[in-house]
Amino acid sequence: MTEQLNTDRTAEYPLECDHCHYPIPGEAEESDDGRYCSNACREAADDGSTMAEPSAYKRVVTGVEPIDSLVPNGVPADSLLLLSGDEGTRRTELGTELAWRALERGEPAVVVSFANPPTATLERFYQNGWNVLPALENDRLRIIDCFTYRLDDRDEFIEQRNAWTEFVGEAAEDAIVEVRDPSDRREVTHSVQGALDDLEMTETGLVTIDSLDELESLLQQQMVHGFLKDLRGMVCKARFVPIIASSAAMDEADAPHAEYAFDGIIDLRLTDRLAPDARLKQLAVRKLVGAQFLPQWVTYEYEPARGLFAFGPNTDARQLYESGNGAVQSNQHSHR
Structure with a gap:
């Protein structure tokens, strides 16, 4: 018995x-x-070898409510993820928030910026009410600058900064890694690898890439895929550090390439189906290798400091906004 x-x-x-x-x-x-x-x-x-519990480093709860509601057990940490959405879907804010949530958890973050200079990249955090100065001082944040050396006159750009931008630039000076030739994918890859080594990023933190569209303007599509493949192998698969890349919504001709290149794809869209007089934002997981996810669209909105938040089908979307200025009302924050 x-x-x-x-x-x-x-x-x-x-x-x-x-x-x-x-x-x-x-x-x-x-x-x-x-x-x-x-x-x-x-x-x-x-031989004295020890291993951490798998859940300690192989799953990431992002801290972004709409994503976590669809992936309740966390995103595999060895994932290369694509945020795919049109203008107006708050795609840029989502990438910034994912990096902030990592910093908020006490983890390091690396932001690869093709679309903006480092000070503008940092200003994205401040526009959301997220102060990254402590993370800069504590050596938990790196900005891979793939923008500045593309300027015709970078010295003039630096001279024209206002007092706040100059202050932020000086405070972040040790955290900025300048890439002299962003069209050289090996230089960019080595810069990311060096930043991860400096921050001792293995099984912790994440990497964000602000714009694959800007990268494609520098490289042919085949070279972009090679760059992503290299990063996926050396960062996601070898270190268990996820990478989140952002791009405009792809058409059907590009979809097969995306399916091949990425472990996960998160789609963001605008729709007027739920409220004919309002264009609502929705998010869904198209694919995510190695994890369960809910096969549905989540309606979401954005608010500074709070970030992206979800609301349910029974919510009157028009009640989320104050009349005339489009700001989210503070008394309608509950997730229903």
């Missing part, structure tokens, strides 16, 4: 390997100090 109970309990609660912490699918390899799924794990443990 006891043996039967033990068998049933093992079937319901499978044993975990004391080294890799994954379920043991068959008979355990046992030793004096534990049970293991394989000889490799037992020998590694005998």
Whole structure:
């Protein structure tokens, strides 16, 4: 009877390997100090090797409400994700918020900026009410500057900065990695790798790329895919650090390439189907390798400091806005 109970309990609660912490699918390899799924794990443990719990580094809860509502168990940390959406969907704010949520968790972040100079990239955080000065001082944020050296007169650009921009630029000076030739994908890749090494980013933090559209203006599409493939292998797969890249919505001709290049695609769109006199923003997960996700659209809005938030189908979208200025009302924040 006891043996039967033990068998049933093992079937319901499978044993975990004391080294890799994954379920043991068959008979355990046992030793004096534990049970293991394989000889490799037992020998590694005998040599003093230890592994963190898988959930500690292989899943990321982003902290962005609309995404987390669709991916309740977290995004695999070895993912290259694409944010695909047209203008007006707050795609840029979403990329900024994902980096901020990592910093808020105490993790490092690397922002690869093709579309803006570093001060403008940092200003995106401040426009949302997110102060990144402590992260700069604590060496948890890097900006890979793929913009400044493309200017015709970068010295004049620096001289024309106002007092605030000059202050932010000086405060971030040690956190900015300048890329002299953004059209050289190897230089960009090495700059990202160097930033990750400096911040000791393995199994922690994330990388964002602000605009694949700007990158495609510098490189041919085939070279962009090669660049993404290299980063995916060296950052996502080797270090378990996710990369989130942003791009305008792709047409059907580009879709097969996206399916090949990315582990996950998050679509953002504007729609007037729910409220004919209002263009609402919606978000859905098109694909996400290695994770369960809800196959539905989530309606969302944006507010400085709060970021993106979801609201349900029973909410009157017009009630979310104050008359005349489009600002979100503070008393309508609940997620229904």
